[in-house]
Amino acid sequence: MKIGIVCYPTFGGSGVVATELGKALGQYGHEIHFITYSQPMRLDFFNQNIFYHEVSFNSYPLFKYPPYEMALASKMVDIAKFAKLDLLHVHYAIPHASAAHLAKQILAEEGINLPFITTLHGTDITLVGKDPSYEPVVAYSINKSDGVTSVSEDLKKDTLNHFKITNDIRVIPNFIDLERFKRYKKDHFKTAICPNGEKLIVHTSNFRTVKRVDDAIRIFKTISDNIPAKLLLVGDGPERVNMEVLCRELDVCDDVRFLGKLDAVEEVLSVADLFLMPSEKESFGLAALEAMACQVPVISTNAGGIPELNTHGKTGFVSEIGDVEDMSKNALFILKDENLAGFKAAALARAHELDVNKIVPQYEAYYNEVLAKK
Numbered sequence: 556m557k558i559g560i561v562c563y564p565t566f567g568g569s570g571v572v573a574t575e576l577g578k579a580l581g582q583y584g585h586e587i588h589f590i591t592y593s594q595p596m597r598l599d600f601f602n603q604n605i606f607y608h609e610v611s612f613n614s615y616p617l618f619k620y621p622p623y624e625m626a627l628a629s630k631m632v633d634i635a636k637f638a639k640l641d642l643l644h645v646h647y648a649i650p651h652a653s654a655a656h657l658a659k660q661i662l663a664e665e666g667i668n669l670p671f672i673t674t675l676h677g678t679d680i681t682l683v684g685k686d687p688s689y690e691p692v693v694a695y696s697i698n699k700s701d702g703v704t705s706v707s708e709d710l711k712k713d714t715l716n717h718f719k720i721t722n723d724i725r726v727i728p729n730f731i732d733l734e735r736f737k738r739y740k741k742d743h744f745k746t747a748i749c750p751n752g753e754k755l756i757v758h759t760s761n762f763r764t765v766k767r768v769d770d771a772i773r774i775f776k777t778i779s780d781n782i783p784a785k786l787l788l789v790g791d792g793p794e795r796v797n798m799e800v801l802c803r804e805l806d807v808c809d810d811v812r813f814l815g816k817l818d819a820v821e822e823v824l825s826v827a828d829l830f831l832m833p834s835e836k837e838s839f840g841l842a843a844l845e846a847m848a849c850q851v852p853v854i855s856t857n858a859g860g861i862p863e864l865n866t867h868g869k870t871g872f873v874s875e876i877g878d879v880e881d882m883s884k885n886a887l888f889i890l891k892d893e894n895l896a897g898f899k900a901a902a903l904a905r906a907h908e909l910d911v912n913k914i915v916p917q918y919e920a921y922y923n924e925v926l927a928k929k
């Protein structure tokens with residue numbers, strides 16, 4: 556198959572999933588054409604089946620907001636004709652689904668039928684998509700898609716509850732590359748961070764308010780009041796400065812390190828004992844899956860699709876959003892030496908269920924279903 560993949564190329568979860576999907580499909584022998592405004596972060600290698608096409612758009616003094624969606628649709632038309640695409644797969648509805656619909660209509664004028672599939676990832680529905688300034692176009696373009704997938708049952712439910720959706724939505728969960736995300740032997744690293752055998756807690760996010768990083772720090776405060784522990788915070792974003800202030804207020808600065816954005820997050824996860832995901836919104840929680848693949852149990856909220864990933868009492872624990880006391884109590888339970896190994900093993904077993912080689916064939920099968928209706 557010749558497949559065009561459209562996504563946000565930056566650090567966001569949807570871009571990561573789209574890029575990893577394209578890489579896997581390329582390895583399976585499909586021809587993949589990424590259409591994005593810059594090279595996807597994880598597309599940093601050569602594969603003969605993978606191509607990257609940059610969406611370029613000129614600015615003009617009249618344009619306070621350059622019309623990216625038009626430039627994207629134009630590029631989709633161009634690549635569909637040039638590469639003879641069979642299918643377009645767009646990740647994150649805004650504005651990719653409406654741009655794909657426009658491209659499809661333009662191509663139809665020339666007698667070309669290009670089906671497109673939209674994958675819903677999270678905030679394109681739960682936050683941005685629900686905003687009245689986008690809602691009519693989001694609903695319309697989901698309904699005009701030839702196929703729609705969602706990364707969790709919860710996100711599907713939310714989409715159906717909020718928008719007037721006439722299309723079927725297929726749930727295909729996110730997946731993990733277990734070749735990359737595994738527990739590496741990094742004893743020297745662990746000793747450097749935890750010289751006295753402290754337990755190591757990790758949180759990774761984009762430091763937006765929905766991630767509730769303050770809850771992660773408060774949970775850590777209780778943990779470290781009870782047992783020797785260290786916290787590594789990976790990522791960066793608008794809340795970072797406030798979080799540094801909070802660490803001072805809680806007097807935990809000596810035990811907390813802000814690492815900023817990291818490419819090799821699996822190296823940090825390899826030495827972690829516990830992962831914290833106290834998010835307010837999370838359609839899936841890819842960062843938690845990455846941790847589980849590295850044998851790290853997860854303390855999370857019950858937001859969105861997280862409970863579909865993190866099995867309560869097995870791979871970790873799930874609490875109400877904002878219930879720092881419960882999350883702290885559960886964290887201390889997992890960190891007991893007699894409990895930790897069982898949770899680690901269960902976390903890894905759950906990650907194996909979401910192995911890239913089990914999930915990507917579900918996308919292939921769905922592509923074939925959509926193409927059969929062409």
Ligand code: GMT
Pocket residue numbers: 566567568569570572647676677678681706729761765836837838839840841842859
């Ligand atoms: O909003 C974000 O944090 C980024 C966003 C994205 O689309 O880039 O992440 C969403 O998609 C990820 C991949 O499917 C999911 O793992 C995240 O849970 C989801 N984030 C939210 O729902 C907040």
